[in-house]
Amino acid sequence: MRAVIDTCVIVDALQSREPFCKDAQSIFLLCANRQFEGFLTAKAITDIYYLTHRQTHSDKATRDVLTKLCALFGLLDTTALDIRKAISAEISDFEDAVMVETAVRSGVDCIVTRNTKDYSKAPIPVYAPAEFIEPLTETSERSQPRCIWCRRRFWRHFAFYRSCSWLRPRFGCGIAI
Numbered sequence: 001m002r003a004v005i006d007t008c009v010i011v012d013a014l015q016s017r018e019p020f021c022k023d024a025q026s027i028f029l030l031c032a033n034r035q036f037e038g039f040l041t042a043k044a045i046t047d048i049y050y051l052t053h054r055q056t057h058s059d060k061a062t063r064d065v066l067t068k069l070c071a072l073f074g075l076l077d078t079t080a081l082d083i084r085k086a087i088s089a090e091i092s093d094f095e096d097a098v099m100v101e102t103a104v105r106s107g108v109d110c111i112v113t114r115n116t117k118d119y120s121k122a123p124i125p126v127y128a129p130a131e132f133i134e135p136l137t138e139t140s141e142r143s144q145p146r147c148i149w150c151r152r153r154f155w156r157h158f159a160f161y162r163s164c165s166w167l168r169p170r171f172g173c174g175i176a177i
Contacts, residue, residue, distance in 0.1 A: 100123070
C-alpha cells in the first residue's frame with residue numbers, strides 16, 4: 001500500500017502531541033518496517049521545517065530531522081498541473097486540494113490525516129491514523145510466531161508467562177514456532 005501522510009500526523013509524532021502521538025509514531029514504525037510505502041509532499045516538507053524550527057530554534061537540528069524524514073518517507077513533487085486542478089477542485093481547503101491532486105497524479109492508494117472531514121470529496125480514500133494502522137497491525141500480529149503448547153502469539157504468552165510466577169515451573173514452555 002502506498003499512502004501520503006499529512007503534515008499534522010508527522011508533526012504529532014515529532015512533537016509528541018497528546019493524544020495523537022501514539023498512532024502517529026506507529027505510522028513511522030510501520031513505514032520503517034516496510035508494512036506500507038509512505039510519502040510526503042514537497043509542500044509538507046516546508047511546513048514541517050517551519051513547525052519544527054519553531055520548536056527547536058536550531059537550523060541544524062531541524063535539517064537533521066528533515067534528513068531522517070526523507071530517508072523514511074518518499075517525496076512527491078507538486079506540479080503546476082496539480083495546482084491548476086486544485087484551484088477548481090471541490091475540496092474547500094486549498095492546501096488539502098493540492099495534496100489530493102498530487103496524490104492522485106502520483107498513483108498513491110490513500111491519504112492519512114487527522115483532518116478527514118476536509119477531504120470528504122477526495123477521489124481517493126482518506127483515513128484517520130487509527131483507521132489506517134488497524135489493518136496493518138492486524139496483519140503483522142497474524143504473522144507473529146505462536147507457542148506450541150498453548151497456541152498464543154508468542155509475545156503475549158511470554159508476557160503472561162513472566163508475570164505468573166506460579167505457572168513457570170508447571171507450564172512455561174517458552175518454545176515458539
